[in-house]
Amino acid sequence: MSRKVLTLVLIRKPNEVLLGYKKRGFGSNKWNGFGGKVEDNESICEAAIRELREESGLVVSPANLQQVGMINFEFVGDPIILEVHVFTSAMYEGQHFETEEMMPKWFKLQDIPFHEMWADDRLWFPLFLSGKKFQGYFLFQGHDVILKHTLNTVEHF
Numbered sequence: 001m002s003r004k005v006l007t008l009v010l011i012r013k014p015n016e017v018l019l020g021y022k023k024r025g026f027g028s029n030k031w032n033g034f035g036g037k038v039e040d041n042e043s044i045c046e047a048a049i050r051e052l053r054e055e056s057g058l059v060v061s062p063a064n065l066q067q068v069g070m071i072n073f074e075f076v077g078d079p080i081i082l083e084v085h086v087f088t089s090a091m092y093e094g095q096h097f098e099t100e101e102m103m104p105k106w107f108k109l110q111d112i113p114f115h116e117m118w119a120d121d122r123l124w125f126p127l128f129l130s131g132k133k134f135q136g137y138f139l140f141q142g143h144d145v146i147l148k149h150t151l152n153t154v155e156h157f
């Protein structure tokens with residue numbers, strides 16, 4: 001098994017969350033946070049800020065970026081584990097805009113489109129939205145079926 005480290009950033013307002021509709025690549029046609037692969041020359045935090053800026057136009061400072069989750073994803077038949085570091089910020093600069101990869105949109109918390117998101121999101125978003133930190137593992141069959149998972153709250157990262 002090898003490992004790929006990725007980031008996922010969720011920008012919050014008190015009653016809303018900013019999601020992006022992924023237009024191409026892995027997870028296309030799903031709403032998700034903003035993120036991607038950590039490059040060799042950067043920290044995980046730097047990658048989170050860069051990917052958010054590239055995919056949404058928003059700029060977050062390191063001081064305002066808070067890690068809330070870490071999830072390992074495994075796909076049956078794929079030897080690569082995705083290690084996804086989940087961050088949030090309520091502070092940002094700039095106006096979001098559509099990019100070639102993502103179409104950003106604010107959602108009221110009661111209107112989060114779980115039916116058009118990765119299946120795991122329905123399970124860990126409640127922890128994220130209630131301010132808890134968490135670690136998880138999800139084993140997927142294809143891109144829609146979760147065969148097993150673990151999900152635990154943690155005190156800090």
Ligand SMILES: COc1nc(N)nc2c1ncn2[C@H]1C[C@H](O)[C@@H](COP(=O)(O)OP(=O)(O)OP(=O)(O)O)O1
Nearest residue numbers: 006007008025026027034035036037073084118121
């Ligand atoms: C499998 O379950 C997942 N659930 C959620 N909510 N998010 C996931 C899942 N698996 C991956 N992700 C996230 C992690 C990243 O934020 C993106 C995938 O990033 P991508 O492959 O598009 O990375 P890039 O560096 O942008 O890649 P390209 O430059 O090749 O487009 O999804």
